[in-house]
Amino acid sequence: MLAYSAPSTVEEVVRVLAGASGVAKVLSGGTDLLVQIRSGRTRPALIVDTKKIPGISGISERDGGFVIGAATPGAVIGECEPLKKAWPGIVEATNLIGSTQVQGRASLAGNLCNASPAADSVPALIAARATCVIAGTNGRREVPVETIVIGPGRTSLKPDEFIIEFHLPKRPPRSADAYLRFIPRTEMDIAVVGAGVNVTLDPAGVCTDARVVLGAVAPTAVLVSEAATALIGRKLDETALAGLDRAARQACKPINDKRGTIEYRTKVAGVMARRAAVIAYERAGERR
């Protein structure tokens, strides 16, 4: 039989999670969790709703960067103009998740902890060097987003742990990000391939820092350091783009399924990485 708890402090949520006798699931927006409960894919004994915790939903600026509450709905993220200006790639990735209705509830913590290889916000967050703050019985720890998902549907969080917020670092000048996903139609689908690119340019337009992350082409999102190496030290010429394309394809370990074959996903990963890089460069170049 399912039980529901909605504590109003982080410490109480941790206590309830630690004391749960069966499977306990953390509820933010519920747009994945409730579907999985209904289908029988997960059968929790306890749902712990985090939304009564003050600050668990909302966005603030701190030390030149941003703090995004774990349960902040996508719609709120999409309406935050300072965040859109600083991190357009993260916002566009988040806003690709589901419909307007889903955006009204779906959260970054949910998208991450659902641990789908095709999660749209995750490559963008990793490209941004986003970190998340995890609360548990042993206190709080801040870890890079890429350490959370360890396989499809599996995370590194312990049963008594949950994410309370995400941190986005301060931006150097001439920095920007972009996220693109490929789906066979324009809306309401799951990524065949996703690509997040985050770059910083020098005043001459030469790339000084880059992060390239692919989604839906491996069991988890893949941070492709060779793709970043292809960009760093160059303007966005064909050599850089070809190197990026090759590195992206080489990083792919995709599955065959109804949305795409291994060969197709691999090819498209290179194309999406190229296109996202072009957008990120253009955005960064406009920020002189």
Added chain:
Amino acid sequence: MSKHHVTTTINGEPTEFLCEPQLTLLDVLRDELRLTGSKEGCSSGDCGACSVTVDGRLVCSCLMLAVEAEGRAIETVEGMAQGHDLHPLQRKFLEHAALQCGFCTPGVLVAAKALLDRNPDPTETETRYWLAGNLCRCTGYDKIVRAVLDAAAEMRGQA
């Protein structure tokens, strides 16, 4: 199993109900409160037939637990008309015959109202993207979009 006592506001009316924790807001709206305007289509957040607003935010009531309604303000399709006066969107849906079987209509109306509350002058493209989560299996989207844009124009005083 212990039931939860929930105090909420539905269409401006303070409302209380008892519910088991696994019930969705849609379950309680329809089966407990007899507000059967919100429809159950897919139960997975894909079709939008159960659309309601929670504190002004458009959501699928099938993807929200009823206990989560505690302290929130819910608006359903039943709250759109004022007495016998239909909301302009409802009137325009009739004028444009923007429905066939009608099953998706309450969800579309609630979603369209949420759009116009934010953006009184949406483009056709904005309207179509906003309503992408409301599926009509009769494929009547064209008339729906025309009715929404016409209602928007009337509400702006331009029709």
